[in-house]
Amino acid sequence: MNYSSTRGKGGRTTLSAALAAGLAPDGGLFVPDSRPSFQLRHFDGARELSDVAERLLQPFFAGDPMAGDLHAICDEALNLPVPLTAVDAPNTFVLELFHGPTAAFKDFGARFLAACMACLPDAAHATRTVLVATSGDTGAAVAAAFHRRPGFRVVILYPDGKVSPRQAHQLGCFGDNVQALRVEGRFDDCQRLVKQALADHELAERMQLTSANSISLGRLLPQMSYYALAALQHWRDTGRKLGFVVPTGNLGNALAGLLARDCGLPIGSIVLANNSNRVLADFFSGKDYAPRSSVTTLANAMDGGTPSNFERLRWWYPDAESLRQQLSADWADDEAIRDTIIRWHADHDVILCPHTATAARVLERRRAKGDDSDYAIVATAHPAKFNSVVEPLIGRTVDTPPALQALLDRPAHADPMPADYPAFTHVLHTFL
Numbered sequence: 001m002n003y004s005s006t007r008g009k010g011g012r013t014t015l016s017a018a019l020a021a022g023l024a025p026d027g028g029l030f031v032p033d034s035r036p037s038f039q040l041r042h043f044d045g046a047r048e049l050s051d052v053a054e055r056l057l058q059p060f061f062a063g064d065p066m067a068g069d070l071h072a073i074c075d076e077a078l079n080l081p082v083p084l085t086a087v088d089a090p091n092t093f094v095l096e097l098f099h100g101p102t103a104a105f106k107d108f109g110a111r112f113l114a115a116c117m118a119c120l121p122d123a124a125h126a127t128r129t130v131l132v133a134t135s136g137d138t139g140a141a142v143a144a145a146f147h148r149r150p151g152f153r154v155v156i157l158y159p160d161g162k163v164s165p166r167q168a169h170q171l172g173c174f175g176d177n178v179q180a181l182r183v184e185g186r187f188d189d190c191q192r193l194v195k196q197a198l199a200d201h202e203l204a205e206r207m208q209l210t211s212a213n214s215i216s217l218g219r220l221l222p223q224m225s226y227y228a229l230a231a232l233q234h235w236r237d238t239g240r241k242l243g244f245v246v247p248t249g250n251l252g253n254a255l256a257g258l259l260a261r262d263c264g265l266p267i268g269s270i271v272l273a274n275n276s277n278r279v280l281a282d283f284f285s286g287k288d289y290a291p292r293s294s295v296t297t298l299a300n301a302m303d304g305g306t307p308s309n310f311e312r313l314r315w316w317y318p319d320a321e322s323l324r325q326q327l328s329a330d331w332a333d334d335e336a337i338r339d340t341i342i343r344w345h346a347d348h349d350v351i352l353c354p355h356t357a358t359a360a361r362v363l364e365r366r367r368a369k370g371d372d373s374d375y376a377i378v379a380t381a382h383p384a385k386f387n388s389v390v391e392p393l394i395g396r397t398v399d400t401p402p403a404l405q406a407l408l409d410r411p412a413h414a415d416p417m418p419a420d421y422p423a424f425t426h427v428l429h430t431f432l
């Protein structure tokens with residue numbers, strides 16, 4: 001499989017090269033040149049996430065120097081449980097993606113990317129600097145995945161004061177080869193600084209930079225596997241397709257679901273759930289695509305006004321109308337998020353994080369319009385990560401998973417930084 005840029009310049013490249021670069025040289029996003037097509041029998045006997053992932057990703061790795069490492073990469077990175085649990089509401093399930101070390105779905109992509117990067121041909125020689133802009137969960141997952149890995153340093157940028165207290169603690173608690181920067185600005189500023197650094201040729205001569213944002217193929221590809229696993233499991237159990245409602249910010253997670261469906265997995269409708277940053281909900285309701293600056297919400301990991309994976313989506317479906325037939329979208333504001341957390345706890349005995357609550361709300365609205373097909377709400381984070389929001393609403397404490405507690409028990413530190421490029425390059429040049 002070869003990969004090329006959504007902006008069409010720079011020719012074809014291998015998966016290894018695309019992963020090492022992060023962003024294509026012309027500023028576009030890497031996309032696979034074809035979408036492999038699977039039959040259900042290709043997954044016979046595959047019941048663990050790592051098995052499904054290995055079969056699904058094999059064509060994406062075909063011909064690459066890393067192809068021989070795929071089994072070990074899946075084994076190391078994707079040995080996480082992904083329970084699909086039934087809710088006591090008709091045809092409704094929750095796909096729990098929060099059983100990794102940092103309690104959010106970002107662990108799947110970050111661990112896979114780190115395992116891949118450790119296999120890159122020249123990984124033994126130069127130190128790679130992994131840049132990551134985060135609105136909360138990505139940074140911690142990437143830090144956990146690369147922490148103390150020889151040959152890597154991680155620089156995390158997050159908007160100061162705009163992540164939950166526990167998220168902030170997680171971002172700053174690693175130390176060693178991980179530096180956390182609390183940026184005086186929004187998530188969009190952090191993302192802009194990272195993009196600028198990745199496109200900076202002068203900087204590239206001084207250090208090997210790469211990114212771990214949701215634009216990275218190394219995150220997109222493994223995320224297909226839990227959609228595949230859940231859909232296969234549901235198909236085997238019921239003979240019906242499973243749809244997904246996905247809390248969405250930069251579209252990385254939902255795009256992986258779409259890609260899995262395009263590869264032939266038995267996936268039904270894919271519904272995007274925005275918070276008040278409703279760029280996608282507006283587009284899919286028929287309005288023009290209109291990126292805008294982000295607003296702060298309770299579902300802060302979805303607080304972006306410029307969904308970075310939209311460019312990939314448009315590349316696959318250049319025509320807006322045919323794109324609108326692939327996905328649908330809706331949104332929930334903070335009031336709806338709070339109300340949904342309270343009601344799901346009371347009515348279904350399920351504690352939702354604020355992100356997952358947007359999906360629950362969006363599903364309820366579809367149910368009200370008569371859609372009774374099978375859906376899994378994609379639970380993107382553990383509610384304990386957002387205890388300061390969730391606990392006052394439900395009136396009880398949320399049990400903290402042991403892995404999260406271990407991180408919270410470590411001391412944390414982040415350096416302040418203004419949202420300007422010279423300040424950022426100064427940090428890149430000085431930190432080691």
Ligand SMILES: *Cc1c(COP(=O)(O)O)cnc(C)c1O
Pocket residue numbers: 104105106136137138214247248249250251252253254301302355356380381
């Ligand atoms: C990152 C994140 C999202 C949004 O995922 P995208 O891939 O950016 O759409 C949703 N929920 C949680 C908890 C997250 O950490």
